[in-house]
Amino acid sequence: MKKLTALFLALAMGIMGLTACGQNTAEPIAEAIDMRIGGLKGPTSMGMVKLMEEAEEGTAANRYTFTIAGSADEIVPKLSQGELDLAMVPANLASVLYNNTDGGVQLLAINTLGVISIVENGESIQSFADLKGKTIYATGKGAVPEYALRYILSQNGLNPDTDITIEWKSEPTEVVALLSQGEGIAMLPQPFVTVAQTQIPDLRIAIDLNEAWNALDNDSLFLTGVLVGRREFLQQNPLQIAAFLSEYEASTKWVNENVSDAAALVEKFDIVKAAVAEKAIPHCNITYLDGAEMKTAMNGYLEILMAQNPQSIGGALPDDAFYYEH
Numbered sequence: 647m648k649k650l651t652a653l654f655l656a657l658a659m660g661i662m663g664l665t666a667c668g669q670n671t672a673e674p675i676a677e678a679i680d681m682r683i684g685g686l687k688g689p690t691s692m693g694m695v696k697l698m699e700e701a702e703e704g705t706a707a708n709r710y711t712f713t714i715a716g717s718a719d720e721i722v723p724k725l726s727q728g729e730l731d732l733a734m735v736p737a738n739l740a741s742v743l744y745n746n747t748d749g750g751v752q753l754l755a756i757n758t759l760g761v762i763s764i765v766e767n768g769e770s771i772q773s774f775a776d777l778k779g780k781t782i783y784a785t786g787k788g789a790v791p792e793y794a795l796r797y798i799l800s801q802n803g804l805n806p807d808t809d810i811t812i813e814w815k816s817e818p819t820e821v822v823a824l825l826s827q828g829e830g831i832a833m834l835p836q837p838f839v840t841v842a843q844t845q846i847p848d849l850r851i852a853i854d855l856n857e858a859w860n861a862l863d864n865d866s867l868f869l870t871g872v873l874v875g876r877r878e879f880l881q882q883n884p885l886q887i888a889a890f891l892s893e894y895e896a897s898t899k900w901v902n903e904n905v906s907d908a909a910a911l912v913e914k915f916d917i918v919k920a921a922v923a924e925k926a927i928p929h930c931n932i933t934y935l936d937g938a939e940m941k942t943a944m945n946g947y948l949e950i951l952m953a954q955n956p957q958s959i960g961g962a963l964p965d966d967a968f969y970y971e972h
């Protein structure tokens with residue numbers, strides 16, 4: 647009787663195993679596709695380098711090709727014309743694209759938080775109050791850096807029009823040159839902060855604007871870069887997009903945990919030099935946020951920019967269809 651019982655149990659387990667196998671084979675399998683991805687030289691592309699390496703080695707879930715450009719002006723037309731499927735762009739530009747394409751672009755993930763800091767060649771700036779009466783050299787007039795600076799200053803009790811003089815320059819390299827000549831205070835993004843520190847030994851980060859933003863009572867994050875995609879492409883390839891996003895999230899985690907190795911890849915893929923990347927990565931706030939967390943952070947951020955200048959986000963807050971769900 648015991649033998650019969652054992653036999654029945656063995657048969658039952660076998661049937662269960664076959665059933666489980668049948669269930670697994672019924673699950674949808676994502677067939678690898680070609681996926682064209684655009685990025686910018688700087689922090690917003692650094693989190694992608696592990697995936698770029700895997701794509702080169704042929705071990706990624708899809709066949710990825712990457713285009714790394716010097717400015718968003720090179721990336722956006724290619725995305726709009728269908729020459730790129732996904733792109734890493736400034737956070738506010740994602741909203742502009744959505745509004746200008748009648749919803750043809752969707753937001754998939756946030757990849758970089760705030761990377762701008764107030765730096766000085768000295769020790770005089772310890773708080774926002776110390777900025778009163780000072781001159782700040784900066785870039786980004788009429789764009790997010792200006793709106794972010796004005797917002798943070800005003801939230802910390804300073805009138806950016808009367809309490810501080812802001813001298814706007816066209817390129818971060820101009821600001822670095824002024825600092826190297828002994829001029830005192832500037833607003834710079836990474837990796838230019840790190841570049842400047844290699845040239846000016848006493849240059850220090852006086853105020854991290856990402857930390858300053860987080861200290862304010864608002865339902866947002868200070869965002870720099872995001873990942874967007876063409877809606878048509880996303881809708882046609884949901885399984886492949888899900889596989890890509892999983893790989894991308896793993897890549898950003900790896901970059902933050904393996905800074906030296908990541909820096910070597912950052913140089914390999916012509917984003918910035920490894921020596922600069924290794925020092926800059928810990929300050930670049932490389933991240934991966936999607937889903938509800940992404941939506942809350944992005945919507946709050948865009949509301950703040952909207953109050954500063956509606957045109958900075960394309961004239962209107964995007965509706966829920968802006969946010970890709972997977």
